[in-house]
Amino acid sequence: MTTCPTAPHPPEADDGLDGRPFRFLLAGTVAVFGNLSLLLAVVPLWAEEGGGGHGGAGATTAVTMATTVAAQLCMGAVLRRTAARRALSLGALTMGVPAFAYALSDGLAWTLAVSAVRGLGFGMVTVAGSALVAELVAESRRGSAVGRYGVAIGIPAAASLPVGAWAAHTFGYLPVFLVAGALGVVAAPLSACARGARPEPAVRPSQPDRGRGPLRPLLTPWTLLFVSVGTFGSVASFLPLALSAPGAAPAGLFALSTALIAGRWAAGVRNDRRGGAGRLSAPSALLCALGMLGLGAAGAVPEPLAMPLALVAGVAHGFGLGALQNDTLVAMFHRAGPGRHGTASAVWNTGYDAGFGAGALTTGLLSQTLGLPLHATFAFLALVLTLTAAATLRRTRT
Numbered sequence: 121m122t123t124c125p126t127a128p129h130p131p132e133a134d135d136g137l138d139g140r141p142f143r144f145l146l147a148g149t150v151a152v153f154g155n156l157s158l159l160l161a162v163v164p165l166w167a168e169e170g171g172g173g174h175g176g177a178g179a180t181t182a183v184t185m186a187t188t189v190a191a192q193l194c195m196g197a198v199l200r201r202t203a204a205r206r207a208l209s210l211g212a213l214t215m216g217v218p219a220f221a222y223a224l225s226d227g228l229a230w231t232l233a234v235s236a237v238r239g240l241g242f243g244m245v246t247v248a249g250s251a252l253v254a255e256l257v258a259e260s261r262r263g264s265a266v267g268r269y270g271v272a273i274g275i276p277a278a279a280s281l282p283v284g285a286w287a288a289h290t291f292g293y294l295p296v297f298l299v300a301g302a303l304g305v306v307a308a309p310l311s312a313c314a315r316g317a318r319p320e321p322a323v324r325p326s327q328p329d330r331g332r333g334p335l336r337p338l339l340t341p342w343t344l345l346f347v348s349v350g351t352f353g354s355v356a357s358f359l360p361l362a363l364s365a366p367g368a369a370p371a372g373l374f375a376l377s378t379a380l381i382a383g384r385w386a387a388g389v390r391n392d393r394r395g396g397a398g399r400l401s402a403p404s405a406l407l408c409a410l411g412m413l414g415l416g417a418a419g420a421v422p423e424p425l426a427m428p429l430a431l432v433a434g435v436a437h438g439f440g441l442g443a444l445q446n447d448t449l450v451a452m453f454h455r456a457g458p459g460r461h462g463t464a465s466a467v468w469n470t471g472y473d474a475g476f477g478a479g480a481l482t483t484g485l486l487s488q489t490l491g492l493p494l495h496a497t498f499a500f501l502a503l504v505l506t507l508t509a510a511a512t513l514r515r516t517r518t
Contacts (some may be wrong), residue, residue, distance in 0.1 A: 133408040137265055139283045139362045141314045142256045145208075146272040148311035152212045152245055154276035155219060155304040161373070162296050163222065163235060164357050164480075170226030174361070178484020183232045184239040185477025191243025196246075199251055199462040208248035208311040214241025216304015222297045241304075241499050246473065250465035252314055253452055260392070262453060266446050267388020274381035274442065275334065276303075282373040296363045337466045339457040340512060341401060341448040345471040347508045348444050350479030351412045351501045352376075355437065358487075362419045362494035365426035372415060376435030376441075383442020388461050391450050398451035404444035405509035409502045411437025416498030445472070 162183075164177035172179070198207060218237045224230065236391035249269070288296050355376065363369040387400055414433025418426045449468050456464035479501060486497045 128244065136260045137257050137268070137456065139256065142253075142265070142268075143207075145252050145256065145314035146268060148208065148212065148307045148314065149249055149269065149272040149509065150276055151303045151307035151310060152215060153273045154280050155212075155215050155300045155307070156242060157280035157377075158284045158296060158300040158303070159219065159222075160284065160356050161360055162280055162288045162293065163231065164183040165285060165288060166226050166293055167228055167231045167266050168221060170228060170231065172228040172231070173488060174226045174358075174484045175488040176231075176484075177361075178357060178480045179228075180231055180235050181353060181480035182477040182484075184235040185240065185353070185473045185480075187236045187239030188243040188246070189470050189477070190471040191240045192247050192466050192473065195244065195247035195469075196466045199248065203315075204248040204252045204255060204462075205312055205314045207244050207250065208314065209512070211241045211244025211248060212304050212307035212311055214238070215245065216301050216307065218230055219297055219304060220303035223294050226293075243469070243473070246469040247462065247466045249311075250449065250469060251296075253463045254461040254465070256314065261289045263388040263391030263446070263450050265388070266449050267385045270384025270442065270446055274377060274384060274437070274465070278374065278377035278381060281356065281377050282370040288473040293420040294344050307467060336513045338452050338464065341398060341451050341455075342467055342471040343461075344401050344405055344508060344512050345444065345448045345468065346475035347505050348408050348441055349472050349475035350481075351408060351437070351498075351505055353476035353479030354440055354483040354498060354501055355412070355415055356476075357496075358483050358494050359415065362416075362498065363426060363430060364419075365423040368418060368426040368430045371427050372391070372430030374412075376438035379435045379438030383439040383444075384446045385442075386439075387443040388447035388450075391447065393488075398447060400447040401444050401451070402509045402512040404440045405505055405512070407440030408437050408444060409440075409505040409509065411435070411440060412498055412502035412505065416495040419493065419495030419498070 160181075161344045163180045167180045168174070168177045170176075193397070195207070215238050217477065218234050218241075221234045253265050256263065284296060305481075313428055356373070360369040363372065390400070413431045414429055415437060418430040418433060421429060449473075451476070452464040452468050453461060456467075482501070483494065483497045486492050486500070487494055493499075
């Protein structure tokens with residue numbers, strides 16, 4: 121049984137941003153996303169080493185995200201019956217314990233099965249964690265809260281995403297699997313202590329919805345998020361395979377992960393100060409597409425240029441994607457309205473994780489079935505994102 125430190129009830133004016141429950145949420149988030157980030161590039165390499173090829177490598181990410189989305193689709197109903205912190209704690213365990221099982225076999229079927237189980241846990245973590253942000257912090261500080269939550273996600277990504285593949289090559293896969301599993305297990309008690317002081321109000325059936333379905337206002341930010349994160353899924357899964365120049369892929373991943381943190385933070389501060397959540401999304405997507413194009417070019421230029429280009433492109437891609445993530449989530453909370461934080465969180469996270477898996481799978485299939493170089497598939501996804509962002513800009517101006 122988890123025993124959490126208690127604190128006096130916060131004063132009425134407290135916005136929750138610096139409260140102990142929110143700090144526990146951030147600590148648990150760092151640990152559980154450390155589990156995810158450490159294995160993000162390692163599991164595809166593990167599958168490829170086991171004979172799965174580029175298609176198998178991409179399938180590990182796609183299967184994880186498919187079961188993630190399946191879990192997320194159920195989480196709106198789950199959070200109406202279960203405390204978000206409990207769902208978050210259970211999800212962390214479901215990500216952590218199976219991570220140890222990767223070491224039992226590098227066969228593709230086993231790797232996909234373990235990835236599927238971890239995806240279920242990740243689906244619980246993402247929706248419950250985002251919903252807790254809205255539950256624990258006052259609406260006036262929600263942009264900053266989402267920014268800090270994004271930083272808690274980004275810190276392990278910046279540290280673990282580029283280190284994971286290096287550690288697997290240097291020390292072997294087993295230590296990576298053990299550390300990742302331990303991080304997931306540790307996240308469970310931390311998450312259980314993120315007790316909300318602002319339970320989400322119930323929506324009364326008599327409340328009007330202005331003739332629109334509850335999900336329709338979320339469609340535009342969802343679409344832009346889906347396509348944008350698809351480019352990230354492609355890069356996270358295949359950049360180590362796309363860039364042959366020594367050090368270029370780790371440098372690009374580190375720059376991307378660090379810039380993600382900065383983009384999330386900057387968008388959160390801007391939204392709290394100036395309002396108008398949703399206005400940054402399309403410009404941020406265009407910056408993300410430019411970075412994706414640069415990462416693809418880094419796979420085609422001479423080796424001396426590959427690392428500096430990967431660094432600059434990683435910064436552009438990461439900052440644009442980080443700002444877009446914050447902006448779309450805050451916009452969805454606003455559009456969904458009070459009482460639908462769980463719904464907005466579930467919709468946002470399905471867009472994120474479905475996009476991530478679709479991007480990885482699309483890249484693997486284009487490369488393996490059509491014989492396209494990986495850097496060419498990066499350029500294709502950048503074009504798709506540019507067209508989507510342009511359509512969004514046009515829609516908001518008409």
